[in-house]
Amino acid sequence: xxxxxxxxxxxxxxxxxxxxxxxxxxxxxxxxxxxxxxxxxxxxxxxxxxxxxxxxxxxxxxxxxxxxxxxxxxxxxxxxxxxxxxxxxxxxxxxxxxxxxxxxxxxxxxxxxxxxxxxxxxxxxxxxxxxxxxxxxxxxxxxxxxxxxxxxxxxxx
Amino acid sequence: xxxxxxxxxxxxxxxxxxxxxxxxxxxxxxxxxxxxxxxxxxxxxxxxxxxxxxxxxxxxxxxxxxxxxxxxxxxxxxxxxxxxxxxxxxxxxxxxxxxxxxxxxxxxxxxxxxxxxxxxxxxxxxxxxxxxxxxxxxxxxxxxxxxxxxxxxxxxxxxxxxxxxxxxxxxxxxxxxxxxxxxxxxxxxxxxxxxxxxxxxxxxxxxxxxxxxxxxxxxxxxxxxxxxxxxxxxxxxxxxxxxxxxxx
Numbered sequence: 001x002x003x004x005x006x007x008x009x010x011x012x013x014x015x016x017x018x019x020x021x022x023x024x025x026x027x028x029x030x031x032x033x034x035x036x037x038x039x040x041x042x043x044x045x046x047x048x049x050x051x052x053x054x055x056x057x058x059x060x061x062x063x064x065x066x067x068x069x070x071x072x073x074x075x076x077x078x079x080x081x082x083x084x085x086x087x088x089x090x091x092x093x094x095x096x097x098x099x100x101x102x103x104x105x106x107x108x109x110x111x112x113x114x115x116x117x118x119x120x121x122x123x124x125x126x127x128x129x130x131x132x133x134x135x136x137x138x139x140x141x142x143x144x145x146x147x148x149x150x151x152x153x154x155x156x157x
Numbered sequence: 158x159x160x161x162x163x164x165x166x167x168x169x170x171x172x173x174x175x176x177x178x179x180x181x182x183x184x185x186x187x188x189x190x191x192x193x194x195x196x197x198x199x200x201x202x203x204x205x206x207x208x209x210x211x212x213x214x215x216x217x218x219x220x221x222x223x224x225x226x227x228x229x230x231x232x233x234x235x236x237x238x239x240x241x242x243x244x245x246x247x248x249x250x251x252x253x254x255x256x257x258x259x260x261x262x263x264x265x266x267x268x269x270x271x272x273x274x275x276x277x278x279x280x281x282x283x284x285x286x287x288x289x290x291x292x293x294x295x296x297x298x299x300x301x302x303x304x305x306x307x308x309x310x311x312x313x314x315x316x317x318x319x320x321x322x323x324x325x326x327x328x329x330x331x332x333x334x335x336x337x338x339x340x341x342x343x344x345x346x347x348x349x350x351x352x353x354x355x356x357x358x359x360x361x362x363x364x365x366x367x368x369x370x371x372x373x374x375x376x377x378x379x380x381x382x383x384x385x386x387x388x389x390x391x392x393x394x395x396x397x398x399x400x401x402x403x404x405x
Contacts, residue, residue, distance in 0.1 A: 007194040014198035018302025021309035030344040031335035
């Protein structure tokens with residue numbers, strides 16, 4: 001009987017440790033968000049160019065992660081990219097005149113959307129669109145522009 | 158060539174009959190528990206220690222590589238992806254084949270040699286249902302749990318080396334990992350891999366034991382073959398599964 005109880009305890013420990021490891025992989029490593037955040041809401045933002053922005057990229061305000069990009073679309077009329085952002089319920093006081101910019105974390109890092117808060121006393125509600133946006137900075141274009149400016153400056157001399 | 162085909166055929170029939178015995182095995186709780194204790198719980202220490210060392214080596218190697226590009230913040234992502242997608246399922250399946258699969262092959266082979274399986278057959282007890290099916294189910298249930306432990310401990314090992322010894326920022330280590338590792342694409346696919354490996358390794362080991370020539374030399378050969386074929390099957394299937402899962 002005691003031998004059986006020992007085996008039961010060992011198997012119990014094994015299963016518990018295995019499930020704990022799975023949970024850790026899901027939540028701590030894979031960042032699985034459980035569908036419990038009922039208060040989250042979606043807003044859209046139009047960008048001229050989203051660069052390398054991907055679905056699931058973080059949305060941050062003052063450097064704090066407040067949500068993520070859930071969809072990227074294209075408007076065939078205006079040729080603009082439409083990003084749908086899901087913002088967590090706890091952050092429901094984003095002024096309507098806030099602006100959204102696409103930044104890169106570090107020189108080679110991932111791209112994310114940063115929201116700079118405006119001054120309006122009204123706040124974004126589900127389905128709203130962020131009017132002020134700033135497109136992704138595309139490094140190749142910047143370098144090209146820099147070289148072009150240099151060349152034309154040289155011509156003027 | 159013909160003999161080899163015969164082995165493949167016997168193996169397939171064996172698998173089908175074991176699968177048929179699975180519902181019964183699931184209800185034979187005590188035997189199942191004992192087998193999970195043998196193949197799973199007793200492999201746990203080996204898996205945890207190996208996982209920690211593999212994670213630590215990944216931390217060292219990854220850091221040396223990434224620091225050249227000034228991207229050592231991505232260490233957590235590199236370590237986690239390598240473990241969750243590949244090393245966790247593959248290495249834990251190989252360790253399981255060596256630690257538990259060989260024991261299963263030897264045990265079943267010896268049962269056959271001492272005519273215990275034949276005696277059961279005489280008593281109208283199907284040894285495949287009674288002896289083999291519970292061991293098979295125990296193996297299939299244990300391997301994914303072992304793989305998950307391996308990956309989780311490996312990530313902690315990588316964090317110990319990267320953050321604790323080499324000075325990578327702890328926040329960046331975890332946040333880059335969380336931004337880059339997807340639950341469905343990476344973690345869930347890794348679990349699917351380890352389930353497949355669990356089925357294949359346990360099947361090959363039990364079959365080699367059951368198919369052993371009933372002599373001491375035959376049992377020894379069956380044990381060797383169980384490890385050799387299991388390892389080859391794991392590597393081959395890993396290539397196939399990886400190309401199916403991560404080809405986008």
